[in-house]
Structure formats: structure tokens, C-alpha cells
Amino acid sequence: MTKYGKKILEIVSSSGSHMTAEEIFDALRQTYPSVVLATVYNNLNRLWQEDLLRKVSVEGMPDRYDRIQRHDHLVCKRCGRLLDIDLGDLTSQLEQKAGISILSYDLKLTYVCEDCQNK
Numbered sequence: 588m589t590k591y592g593k594k595i596l597e598i599v600s601s602s603g604s605h606m607t608a609e610e611i612f613d614a615l616r617q618t619y620p621s622v623v624l625a626t627v628y629n630n631l632n633r634l635w636q637e638d639l640l641r642k643v644s645v646e647g648m649p650d651r652y653d654r655i656q657r658h659d660h661l662v663c664k665r666c667g668r669l670l671d672i673d674l675g676d677l678t679s680q681l682e683q684k685a686g687i688s689i690l691s692y693d694l695k696l697t698y699v700c701e702d703c704q705n706k
Contacts, residue, residue, distance in 0.1 A: 651669060662695050664699055
């Protein structure tokens with residue numbers, strides 16, 4: 588793993604939010620000022636392919652990156668706010684319903700957050 592990959596993994600793993608590539612780029616530049624955005628995208632793609640971080644895609648929003656620990660997400664339909672939610676591991680129930688072996692799943696529950704409800 589490159590020095591950039593290690594630092595990106597550290598940034599994403601220690602973040603309390605779901606960072607975009609641009610946010611990760613800004614954080615990485617604090618340590619490596621000469622890094623370019625393409626390097627960030629290349630490393631994020633490699634880390635995702637190696638299952639070292641999660642990519643969270645929400646329609647109409649830039650991809651966001653998250654730690655690999657098992658959890659699910661709440662996504663606000665209006666503003667795109669993304670929050671973690673722990674529903675436990677549903678793999679065995681999903682396998683039983685689907686009748687197939689499941690490698691992984693990414694559960695995103697759509698809702699309208701309190702801020703958007705109050706607007």
C-alpha cells in the first residue's frame with residue numbers, strides 16, 4: 588500500500604462523517620501538500636476494491652467513503668444527509684429469504700430528516 592493509501596485509510600477510518608473524495612483530498616493535503624486529486628481517486632478506488640473501505644453511493648450525490656465495520660445507513664431523501672444506524676448483521680436472514688449465499692450487502696434506509704421536515 589502506498590503512503591497515500593495508508594493516510595487515506597487513516598483519514599476515512601478516523602472520520603466521524605462520510606467524506607467525499609474532495610474532502611479526503613483536502614485532509615490529505617495537510618500532510619502531503621503536493622498530492623493531486625487523481626491520486627486520491629486512484630487510491631480510493633484501490634482501497635474500495637480491496638475491501639478496506641466502503642463506498643456509499645446515493646443518487647444525485649457524490650460518492651462518500653466510510654469505514655469497513657458492519658453498519659447500515661439512513662439517507663435523507665431531500666438533503667442527502669447520511670447517518671449510521673446499527674441494525675445488526677442481517678446476512679443469514681437475507682440468505683434465507685433469497686435462497687443464495689450473500690457475500691455482503693449495503694442497506695440504505697431512505698427517510699426525511701428532522702431538519703427537512705421542519706422546513
